[in-house]
Amino acid sequence: MQKNLHHFDKVYREDSPVITPHLLDVDTFSQQDFELTFSIANRMKKIYTVGPKKSSLLKGITIATLFYEPSTRTRISFEAAGKMLSADVINLSVDNSSTRKGESFYDTMLTLQSNNIDLLVIRHNHSGAPYMAAKHLEKTLVINAGDGSHAHPTQALADMFTLAQHMKSLKDKKVLIVGDVAHSRVARSNLLALCTLGAKPIISGPPNLIPWDLFGKQYRVDSNPFNKVSIMPDLDQAIIDADVVMTLRLQSERHSKGLLPSLREYANLWQVTTDRLAKASTNVLLMHPGPMNIGVEISPEVAYSTNSVVQEQVSNSIAIRMAILLLMTNKGRDVNE
Known part of the structure; x- marks a missing residue:
């Protein structure tokens, strides 16, 4: 997977501001970026409200969720979003990982990248943790699912x-x-x-x-x-x-x-x-x-x-996360043309 796949603004509008390869906050979003995301989310919502509740748009993509804090809605909706798009979704338990053996956050990130994870969804109790991951990962794209008191x-x-x-x-x-x-x-x-x-x-x-x-x-x-x-x-x-x-x-x-x-x-x-x-x-x-x-x-x-x-x-969060997954893997074009 190429590093710049999240530059969906370049795919649709050459004159729009550059959005970073990772989704860390909405501070890089213009009003056009919001509207584009909502447009794709509207189409995604029909998949699980009208049917058939399954699309092959992300077949072959591997998504990992790594939550250092408890979560119900965010974790489930990301998993549902990925599976409805036919991605392979791996839910990692921090309690059962090498983190409990003393492995650093940095080494955990590198391990996931070495396992060919395309998209990494991170929730962490420390503000800035997803930013650190994004800084050091070259092949895996990062989605911030909530970092400390900073952003969601x-x-x-x-x-x-x-x-x-x-x-x-x-x-x-x-x-x-x-x-x-x-x-x-x-x-x-x-x-x-x-x-x-x-x-x-x-x-x-x-x-x-x-x-x-x-x-x-x-x-x-x-x-x-x-x-x-x-x-x-x-x-x-x-x-x-x-x-x-x-x-x-x-x-x-x-x-x-x-x-x-x-x-x-x-x-x-x-x-x-x-x-x-x-x-x-x-x-x-x-x-x-x-x-x-x-x-x-x-x-x-x-x-x-x-x-x-x-x-x-709660329901709309699935559609939005489906849209984000598509945009970050450059599949948004397939549903917005």
Whole structure:
């Protein structure tokens, strides 16, 4: 496999910005890149919703998933995406690998490459791990399935694709992200995508769970990709007339002691409830990247309400990951002509 197979922008549009060979975040995506990905994802969605639930587009391609953190949705959807496209999918268990014998992350990457893995899907608890893998791998392409608190590009793509199913455009739409933004890789990648697509993102949550190093007033310069993001810690004010509300799980595994007085206080001030959601726009969309902690960041009535598109996010993640696999192996042309 050639190293530059992910340069799908060159395949379709010679004048578009260069996208790196690996998918590490959505910061390299232009609006055209999002639209192209969504176009292919729409076609992929028909495969598993209409049938026949199988395509031979990735026959002969080998995909490995390597997760250093627990996962249900992301791991399953990548496996389903690969198998529906007839790829050979290998799910590696870190607990049963040589990592437990002291093998370094670097040597694990080289071992996988030596086994002729075409695409490597990595989730890691340390921010930057997929970037290190991408730097040292010459034949294997890397997909970041979540690294620490940094990025989760395919989740952001699935979320934007879900919104595209309900809205013609995100331009000037008020999108509220509420909760533990400081420790959320999903929030960071979603905010990058929202800014690129012209939305008006707002974040709300406890002040000590807002990454002020990214959104502080001193960074309100054109070169900062987050310069369009507004901060409103008071949820009752932030949610007024919101077109989209995305709640986030408290990343307690990444917290140091003393960040929150109690879950009860957090729920009292930042839980999205029916009363609070009523302040948003009439047709507000309720999102959550999962897993949900019902009764903490979101009430059960809201989580399973008619405004909720949470299960659509899950289903759409398969289509998006199918599209990404095709684009990274240069097979996107076959379904987009």
